[in-house]
Amino acid sequence: MGVTLPQAAWRTRPGLEALTAVLGGGADSRFVGGAVRDTLLGVAPAAPDALDVDIATRHSPQEVLDRLADARIKAVPTGLAHGTITAVTEGGPVEITTLRRDVATDGRHATIAYTDDWREDAARRDFTMNALYADPASGEIFDYFGGLDDLFAGRVRFIGDPRQRIAEDHLRILRFFRFHARFGTEADAAGLEACTERANDLMALSRERIAAELLKLLVARRAVSVMGLMVERGIWRAVLPEIDADGVARLAALAEREHAADIQPDPIRRLATLIPTADGDSVAARLKLSNTNRKRVVAATQGAGDEGPRALAYRCGVAGAVDRLLIAGDDIAPIADWTPPAFPISGGALVERGLRKGPDVAAMRRHIETQWIVEGFPDAARVDAIADSAVRDALSEPRANSG
Template sequence: MTTLPDAPWRNRVGLEQLATALGAQDGQARFVGGAVRDTLLQLDVADIDIATSHAPTEVIARLQDARIKAIPTGLAHGTITAIVEGAPVEVTTLRRDVATDGRHAIIAYTDDWREDAARRDFTINALYADPATGEVFDYFGGLDDLAARRVRFIGDPLQRIAEDHLRILRFFRFQARFGEAIDQAGLDACTARANDLMALSRERIASEVMKLLVATGAVAVVRLMVERGIFRAVLPEIDEAGADRLAELAQREQAAGIAPDPIRRLAAVIPAADAESVGARLKLSNADRKRLIAATAGPGEEGTRGLAYRAGIVGATDRLLLAGGDLTAIQGWTPPTLPINGGALVARGLRKGPDVAAMLRRIETLWINEGFPDADRLSTVADTLVAEVLAAQSAPE
């Protein structure tokens, strides 16, 4: 018998109370999915999911009786969010698919744990654990696949992809995160059905691609996806050159001790000229679109700290890493604030309006070029420049 190792999340305050309220002691509730998988791999767990044989209305009633806040976040699909000591735990009734169209599923509730496991995508995501004893329940060989670091569909891969087209991208995302051995049947099925991705919303595609790009094995998996034509239907901009740029960026990130970032890595895998159109197609936020477009603008001409002052630390980091620049000067550095304002220039005799704005730009440029000197030095610079302007204004024509 395989037993779930102890982990910090299992001792979370209130979790035992929740499991008891759901009847875990009678086999009516089990931990499921990522929390079980990641604990077996000795990885940190972020989200906790519980599967239960109780209908959603019964779940709500039991939580209310136990004075646990219940939010019907996905009631149509049997999911209730329990708030335990301020943190969410997803509680979902055992279910089976009645009908699917590649994007949505009509479900029916069941009390059969194997039926619930059968509707999940991959064997490593269909592992359950008893909250009290830690006993792991494995219906489709997920433990063996986890040991082999193999991402494998439950059942016929082609059929599982037909049920939910997003599983194509999930296959590669999980491969990038956990995989070592590649499941050939799954890979071939994803290749054959790659055009199915066109039926998905761009938001769902963006979410999966962003997660994939920052996974541990992203470089090798993106290259494999390019070779197999997976991106062709929805992100044809990602090609072999993009895979090469991603590999270079990943090396630079590692050398600089910088964590992978999805927007920066997306900027690497697509041509710079396509940043605007790709950002719009994926329906990124305005802030992310601007960052994506700016990321490939190069290191600039004002020096590393000048760039960081103008573009911010995040923007400068993106541009320097993508251009192969040196980040040393801005690591741990906070860009200062210009220690002079328009009021100080007006006090020196400049007229309010365009003259002040133009002078501030001149002073700021000199300040950056001199390496951000202190306020005393800047005051001297301001005195000199303002005096020159005033003298020119008063000189006879």
């Protein structure tokens, strides 16, 4: 008896069974891709609706649209030019793509033609473990290129000639290493050699696509060792020469601290420590990160400061403080379950105590706030006492040039 897809929570999503019935079952439509791969490995998503569900079908895009319309299932033509339609079900969106074969490729884009041949569709996919199909009803697995053996062996292997597959889509270089970091044990020799030889092809890719793969790789299970392998093989040299062995060593130290503190790996934090501090902003800009993440990359390596963890968290937010403390090697326990309090004295309260409106009020408020932080964020009664004393001292000082 062949391998079958185990039962998983996502398979009972509301509306999914009705959708697969509309599309015609295993002869005409099958689950494919990450949902099949991860379920076979027993990798459960955070929630049943957190997993992307993809269906491959022999039906043409128009036939899919017609069938969904007849069944009154909402259809969104999200990638109609490439044969992809998104069905909106009660349990979440499901992407349905007509079987395809590549007609021409240029390393970034492919011209496709539709087919009704499952093996042809499988042949255009990148790795054997990503070309596994499952009958929606019976769970029967269809494997055309030895993907099951590779999956269970932890071997990321290209379908066909690795060099040709990379020439078709240069991003497959980074995907090879990302999937190896997530699922692999020992790197496939042929794939590794091809990626090493073709590493300069990465220069043809947009920096956004490179960033997306890099950030996913950085939080994978074996991110540190795989990043080390990529540096050793010169994979990053053409597009991110700032990534070197020293950066991998810093990444390894950060990963150990995250594990010890039971903190989830974070891609932006890991990127910040991987890149030399002086290059953080320029690399973040080159990767076209959002302004928020660009600022975070720069701030993350600015050290723990000398006021203590809670003062740091108050001034730059808990998330920012966690970044800086972990990268600096300081203890994050003091802010683990701590919410920074609001400063309880307003400018109006200082005016009521006798200060004249103007810049002196803001300066005094900052002075009181600093004392409040130094004392460890005491309660409102203590802040009132600090404010009373500070305002009294200020009002008792002789005015400059008086008399």
